[in-house]
Amino acid sequence: MFDLATIWAGIIAFAVLTYVILDGFDLGVGILFPFARDENERDVMMNSVAPVWDGNETWLVMGGGGLFAVFPLAYAVVMPALYMPIILMLLALVFRGVAFEYRWRTTRWRRVWDAAFIGGSTLAAFTQGIALGALVQGIEVADRAYAGGSWDWLTPFSLLTGMALVVGYALLGATWLIMKTEGNLQSAMRRRAGPLAMGTLGLIGLVSLLTPFQDPVYFDRWFRFPAAFYSALVPVMLFVAAMYLFRGLATNGDHAPFLASLALFVVSFVGIGISFYPMMVPPALTIEQAAAPDSSLAFALVGTVVLVPMILGYTAYAYWVFRGKVDPDAGYH
C-alpha cells in the first residue's frame, strides 16, 4: 500500500490542495475586486495578498512540475487533453500576476490593470474548475497518449465545476478579507460571505450528486467497504464546517469564517480523493501505471522530505511577518 508511487500521489495531492486553498483566497480577492467601492478599498484588497501571492502560485508550479517529475505519463496525457483550459488558465495568470506591479506604475491605465486583475483571477478560477470537471468525466487514453478530441473537456458538467470553483474561491477571498481588513470593507465582505457560502455549499452538493453519473465506478468507490466509512464522514464534516462558518459570520468572528471556508475546501478535496483512488487519470491510468521508474521517485523523494518542511516553515514565517490587519495608509509598495 505504501509504495513510492502511492506516497508520491499523496504528495502531489497535498501540493494541489495547498495550491487550491492558498491561491484560492488570492484569486478570490481578484474575483471580488469589482465590488470594492473606491480606489482605497481596491488598494487595501490587493495589498492584503501582495506579499504572499507569488509563494501561493508556486504551489501550482509544484503541482505541474511534480506531476512531470513523478507521473510523467499522467502529465503527458492530461495536458494535451486539457489543452485549451490550461492555456487559458496560464494566460489568465499572466494578466492577473503582472497587475500586482503594473497598477502601481500608472494612473491613466490603472483601470486596465484592475480589469486584468479581475478578469485574470476569474478566468483562472473558472478554467481550473473546468479542468477538475474534465478529469472527473474521464480522459480517453490509447497507446500512452491522449486519444480524444480538442473539445472533449467542454461539457455542462465541467462548466458547472468551473462555476463552483469561482464561487468557492470568492468565498475564500471574502473570508480572507474579513480577517485582514477593518471598517466598511470588512462589513461589506461579511455581507457578501453569507450568499457566497450558500452558493458554494449548493454547488458542492450539485457536483456531488452529478459525479456518479459521469462514471458509475464513482458510486461503487463511495459505498464499498472500507471506503464507505470515510465517505460517510465527508458529508458530516462538510456540515460541521458549514455550521462553524455561519456561526462565525453571525457572531462577527474575524478568523472563524476563513478557517471554516478552508475546512470546506479540504473536506471537498478529500471527497474527490475518495472518488479517484486508485486512479491517477480516470478511467484509464492508475497511480501505479502513471508513475515514473522507482529511481526517479526515490531521488525526488529525498529532496522533498527535506525541503517541503523547510518551505512550510519559511512560508509560515512570511505569513506571520505580514499578520494582522492591513494598514490602509502604509500599503506595501
Add this chain to the structure above:
Amino acid sequence: MLDTLTAETLARMQFAFTVSFHIIFPAFSIGLASYLAVLNAQWLRTRDRTYLQLFDYWKKIFAVAFGMGVVSGIVMSYQFGTNWSVFSDRAGPVIGPLMAYEVLSAFFLEAGFLGIMLFGRDKVGEKLHMFATAMVAFGTLLSATWILSVNSWMQTPAGYSINQAGQFVPENWWEIVFNPSFPYRLLHMVLAAYLTTALVVGGAAGWHMLRGRVTAASRKMFSMALWMVVIVAPLQIVAGDIHGLNTLEHQPAKVMAMEGHYESHPDGAPLILFGIPDPENKEIDYALEIPKLSSFILKHHWDAPMAGLDTIPDDEEPPVGIVFWSFRVMVALGFAMLGLGAWSLWRRWRGGLYDSRWLQRAAVAMGPAGFVAVLAGWVTTEVGRQPFTVYGLMRTSESLAPVEAPAVATSLLVFIVVYFFIFGAGTFYILRLMTKAPGDTGPDPTTEGPLRTSGITPAAQVDPDVVPGN
C-alpha cells in the same frame, strides 16, 4: 506556405517564442538579485545612504521584472505537457525530478523571501531583511543551476538507460546532474546574467549623467557597473571559448554550423569572419576568412584537420544560416563589452571616469546589449542541437503532443498578442522607473507608490552632490 505550418512547426514556434520572452527576465533578475544583495550589504556596512537609495531604486525595477519572469515561467512549466507530451512521457523520469528540485529549492525560496525583501525592512529589522535579500539572490542562482542541468542533459545526455516503453530511466543521478556540458553552460549563463545586469545598470547611470544628473547615486552605479564589465567581460570570453571546446567534443555538428564549415578541411580550417550561408548549395558565399585560424582556436594546432557538415547525414544537420548568424551576433557583442570595459579602465586611470560624455553615450548604447547577446547565444545552442530534443537519441518530430494544428496556431497567436501587450507594458514601466533619478522622491505617484511613506526620510531628496549642468 500554409502547408508547411504543421502542428510541429507551430509548436516549435510557440516554444521558441515563449522561452525567448521568458529568458530575458531571469537573465536580468539573476544579476539584479545579486546586485541588490551587494547594495544592501554595503548599506549595512558603510551606512552610506547612497546605497540605500540605489537599493530602493532597483528594488522596484526588480519587482516588475521578477513578476514578468514568474508568470512567463509558469507558462513554460506547463508547455512541456501541452505541446510536447511524448517528450514529457519519455524524458520526464530524468529531467522531471531535476525540475522538481528547482521548484522545491529555488522557486519557493525566492517567493517566500521576496515579500520580506520588498516590503519587510521595517517589519523584520535590518538583519533578517538582509538575510531575506541574500536568500532571494541565492534562489535565483539555484534556479539557474537546476534548469541548466536539465537543458545540458538534453544536449549531452548521460547516466540513463532506456526501458521498454521508450522512457529514459535514470541510472546514475550524479552523471545526470553533472552531465558533460553542464558546468560550462552554467558558468557561461551566470556570467551572462551578471554582464547583462551590469550593462543595464551602467546604461541607466550613463543616461542620468548625460541629463546632467551627476549625483552620488548615478556615479556609484556607473562605477560599480563598469567595474563589473571590466572583470566579467574577459572572463565570459574565456568561459565561452571553453564551452565551445566542450561543444566540439560532444556536439561537433553544432560547431560546424557555428563556424560555417560545410566542407571538411583535412589540413587546417579557416575562421570565417563573415559570409552568407547558402543552404541550397551548401557553401558560404562572399566568405571573408582567415586561413587555418579555426583549427588553431578549436584544436590549438594550425594544421589540425577539421570535419565539416559533409560528414553529417543531411537529416541530422542543424539549420546553418540561423546558427551561423546568431553566433556572430553574440561574439561581436561580447567583444564590444570587452571594449567598453577597457575604455572605462583607461578613463579611470586618466582620472575622468565621470567626465566623458562619449563613454556615457557608449554605456547607454550598450545597455540592452546583454539581452541581445543572451538571446543570440541561446538561439545558437538550441537551434544548433536540432533536429533533436534529446541529443542524438530523440528527434524533435518524435516529441510532439497529439495536438491539432489549429489548436496550436490559435494558442500561438494569442500568446504573441498577449505577450507583446503585457511585456511591452512591463518594459515601458521599467524604463519609466529608470528615467526617474535614484533618491528623487518627486510627486509622481506612479514611480513612488505608498511604500515610501513607511521607509525613507525626505532628507534623502536633497543631494549635495548634484553637479548642475556639467
